[in-house]
Amino acid sequence: MEQAKKMNMKEKYNTMTGDLAWDFSYKTEAEIFPLSDFEGIKIEDWSKWQDPFRLTMDAYWKYQGEKERKLYAVIDAFGQNNAHLGVTDARYINALKIFLTAVTPLEYGAHRGFAMTGRAFPGVGAQVASQMQSIDELRHAQTQLHTISQYNKYFDGLHDPFHMFDRTWYLSVPKSYFEDALSAGPFEFITAISFSFEYVLTNLLFMPFMSGAAYNGDMATVNFGFSAQSDESRHMTLGLEVIKFMLEQHPDNLPIIQRWIDKYFWRGYRLLGIVGMMMDYMLPKRVMSWKEGWEMYFEQNGKMLFDDLARYGITMPKFWEQSVEEKEHLTHQLWLTFYSYGHAAAFHTWIPDDSELDWLSEKYPVTFDKYYRPRLVYLREQEKAGKRFYNPSLPQLCQTCQIPMVYTDPKNPTKRVYRETTYKGDKFHFCSDACKEIFEHEPEKMSQAWLPPHQIFQGNCGGATIPDVLKYYHFTENDGGEFLHSRDNANWNMWKGLTPDEEAA
């Protein structure tokens, strides 16, 4: 210990990571690391791996222990003080339900994935970084589960998140993103998760969402969110580092990596549309619009990230322009979809009130009043007349991103985009050129995607009627549907001493 104190940061890092490795005597490297070359990535010298944070395991344990201590003190206080009553209104909880049911299993998936990369990479620096992240992700899954268990005492829809995750139609969107990465090799996994998701896109998941939680009085989420997010800087840095490392190791790596970046940028962007919908429609007090978030974190910052990599030959992800073209449409189309399928979701949907519609008009001046406001107002009138609209059919999903085929062509905003391709005699459908191209590069893999509506029609989901399927999902009659008529809303009004009219007004 005495000696460790005298070392400077760099020496300490080298001593406590690189020097932890050993040479193999009776097995070859290829036998020990069988997953290290089948993806085509060529690494000449693993010792060139640099961890910019130079975090060693002893410091890691110290900081993580401190984060945990702080977090659990707050979570305990939360339970004791009925802090669930502090949120702005019960509609907000529905954003949280999506976040917790969609993201918590992803944290666990990331834990598994980094355990895999920590074992599969032959370099000790990459092994240590993967090991830390694997433990971080397990911690994130655990803290979010504690938050679920707090809110599950008071609100519907959170009672069986892992069961729902593996079956439910909209949760298959995050699930398929992660499983695409998890079922690839270690280099593709780390590019998908550390670079594309965490380095390029995660700011959009956490910054507006955690800020939104704070703004809406949700202190439990703020605390688990920021506690998890404090690990994120390290993860993002790993994402950048791993890309630079692969690119510096061999010129043959460039086209492989560019293709992964293109693929997971688009898949991640499709996944984040759901976060955009929360930002625009589900936070009673709004922080920024999806459009503003996309401009700040992708168009400005994302561009700079890719400028950093230009000297290696990396370019902006293919189809990024499409994401910018769609930014005035995306969230409105998604919310209308979830509203229409609200009877088959484990969270509530509603039509925004007039001041919220005005906010959307202001944030989306080009599209909202023209295409979306009239539809929302019409649906509200239908609801008031006792005819709350639900779509009784099953949606057709995009084979790649698994989002219902609801997006339109920004150049022709009332026309939906339908792309299709044929593989081994079967026809496959896509929401976009990007999703189609991803499929066509890996048809054997992508054609096997578990698409919930197909599975229902094949008889694998408990039956052919909606009640059968909801039972198979473990949804109860209180989990979905219109917020105004929900048990959550009735309870909320009772707890807060509000009359239903006050709340509806």
Next chain:
Amino acid sequence: MSEKMVFLALQDNEDARPIREAIEADNPLAVITQFPGVYKIDAPGRLVINRESVEERIGRAWNPQDIHLSLVTLSGNIDETEDYFALERT
């Protein structure tokens, strides 16, 4: 805005306040944007947190790696020693 920017975001709490003050003192070009629960600090080219500046404010030893307890996100290339934590983009 042709200048290359870096940023970091810190949790808006008491632990991070001396770090924020040290950043403000040592980075005259930094611009702070407040969001609920978190603030984002943008700067052109380079943003540095000096150990000494933070120590002056808290009156005890501070390790630049302690930033891990308050950091929410960052953008830029990291340059870190025992004496400072910096983000750069040139």
